Amino acid sequence: MNVKIHSIDESANDQRLDNYLFKNLKGVPKSHIYKIIRKGQVRVNKGRKKVNYKLQINDTVRIPPIIISEKKQLYVSESLKKILFDSILYEDNGIIIINKPSGIAVHSGSGIKVGVIETLRESYKSIELVHRIDRDTSGVLLIAKKQSVLKNLHKQFKNNTIKKSYMALVDKVWAKKIHTVNVPLCQDLSYTRVSSQGKNAISHFHPLKNFNKEIEASLVEVLIETGRTHQIRAHARYVKHCLAGDDKYGDSEFNKKVKSKGLKRLFLHAHKLAFINPTSGNLQKINAPLPSELEFFLKQL
Numbered sequence: 001m002n003v004k005i006h007s008i009d010e011s012a013n014d015q016r017l018d019n020y021l022f023k024n025l026k027g028v029p030k031s032h033i034y035k036i037i038r039k040g041q042v043r044v045n046k047g048r049k050k051v052n053y054k055l056q057i058n059d060t061v062r063i064p065p066i067i068i069s070e071k072k073q074l075y076v077s078e079s080l081k082k083i084l085f086d087s088i089l090y091e092d093n094g095i096i097i098i099n100k101p102s103g104i105a106v107h108s109g110s111g112i113k114v115g116v117i118e119t120l121r122e123s124y125k126s127i128e129l130v131h132r133i134d135r136d137t138s139g140v141l142l143i144a145k146k147q148s149v150l151k152n153l154h155k156q157f158k159n160n161t162i163k164k165s166y167m168a169l170v171d172k173v174w175a176k177k178i179h180t181v182n183v184p185l186c187q188d189l190s191y192t193r194v195s196s197q198g199k200n201a202i203s204h205f206h207p208l209k210n211f212n213k214e215i216e217a218s219l220v221e222v223l224i225e226t227g228r229t230h231q232i233r234a235h236a237r238y239v240k241h242c243l244a245g246d247d248k249y250g251d252s253e254f255n256k257k258v259k260s261k262g263l264k265r266l267f268l269h270a271h272k273l274a275f276i277n278p279t280s281g282n283l284q285k286i287n288a289p290l291p292s293e294l295e296f297f298l299k300q301l
Contacts (some may be wrong), residue, residue, distance in 0.1 A: 008059040011126035015147040017044065018051040020061070023126070028066055036064060076119050080104075084119055089286055094149040094279035095142060096120070096127065099288040102138040102265045116141065131157065131227065136245075139166070139270025140288045152278035157227065162275040166222040166232060167290060169267040169298075170241040171254040174207040174218040181205065181235040185228045191248070192230040194238050201228045203235045211301040215257050217244065219298065221271075232268065243268055261300045269294060 012020055021033045021042065040048045043062040044055070055061070083101060090097040098116070100106070105115040106129055117129050120143065130142040130153045144150035156162045186198030202225040209219040218241070222232050233249040236242055242250040244258045244267040258267075269290055277284040 002065060004063040006061040006063065008055045008057055008061065010057060010148070011146050012055055013057050013147055014151060015055050016051065017042070017049055017053045017055060017061075020055055021063070025063070025066060032066075036066075076114055076122050080114070080119050081122065084116060085123075089140070089288060090284075092277070092279050094145055095130075095153075095277065096124075096145065097273070097286050098141050098143070100133060100138055100141040100270075102136055102291065105135040106132050106141060117143070130154070133270055134230070134266075134268075136266040137166075137268045137270060138288075138291050138294075140164075140273040140286055141270070142273065142275075149278045153275065156275055160225060162273070164224055164227075164270060165272040166224070167269045167271045167294075168220050168222055168232065168236070169244040169258070170205075170218050170220055170236055171216070171244070171251050172218065172241055173210045173212050173216050174205070174220065174241055176207045176210070179205045179207075179239065181239055183235070183238060185231060185234055187229050192228065192234040194234065199226075199228060201226045201231050201235065203232055205236070205239075205241070213301065215254075215261065215301055217254075217258075217301065258297075261297065263297050265293070267294060267297075 006024070018033060018037065022030065025033060034051060036042050037051050041064040044053060044059055046062070084098060087098045087101060088096060089099050100116060105112045107115040107117045117127065120127055124145065126145065128144050128150050130144050130150060133139060133141055142153065144153060153162070181203045183194050183201065184196060184198035185192050185201040186195035204223040206221045206223070207218045208221055211217045224231055230249065233243055233246055237249040242254060244250070245255060245263050245265055247255070269288070271288050271290065273286045275284055276282070
């Protein structure tokens with residue numbers, strides 16, 4: 001193998017050196033990447049740099065010969081590519097927004113070999129997830145094409161200026177007023193629970209329509225001020241209005257009823273996102289329509 005020289009363009013501008021190498025040396029252990037940086041085998045503009053060096057446009061990165069493990073090669077099906085490209089709601093020079101289908105993970109891990117980001121990387125040079133939504137949740141997912149855009153959007157999330165709202169079906173009829181749940185959440189392994197030792201979490205549930213024939217349920221819009229893991233599902237359980245189809249936090253009897261009516265997934269959909277687009281500087285609003293299977297299910301109630 002030969003020495004490789006990479007020229008940094010806008011897509012990697014302001015990215016840490018170690019993170020850049022992680023993405024470009026798939027299959028190489030992180031420990032080895034840190035080792036070749038520390039020993040000066042990786043050079044930026046012919047000089048040594050630390051792992052946290054922020055790359056700049058027109059920097060040249062020298063990467064020494066490395067044998068990359070073939071075990072990390074991924075197979076991405078054409079059908080999955082088509083599903084995701086058909087789900088794109090908006091795209092410009094800085095971002096991609098998709099209406100992620102339920103059942104597709106946003107990234108690999110925990111037994112999942114390929115997710116949204118790995119699939120799209122087959123077609124895009126350098127992209128990163130701006131945020132995450134659960135595998136079983138459908139809806140708006142924001143992806144950055146440039147490090148500068150990613151950094152900007154992360155700052156917006158941190159400053160709580162990005163507004164996200166979801167549609168959900170919950171157990172029992174709920175009064176049509178806004179119900180705010182403001183209780184801290186703590187994550188234990190793969191489960192999120194209410195705990196005074198947890199992190200601040202705020203969710204606003206706004207019932208839109210009640211169903212009270214064979215099944216008592218409420219269609220709600222949920223606005224979240226924080227982005228804790230499984231926040232909506234854990235908060236809904238806490239106030240005894242569990243989400244339909246939720247196998248982890250839900251009510252088993254309610255789940256049996258909705259399943260008998262044809263619901264085969266978690267009824268949680270990220271349907272709105274509003275933020276300042278870093279590329280245009282304008283307010284960007286995205287609305288992801290409710291999936292057809294959820295629309296059809298509501299007609300059965």
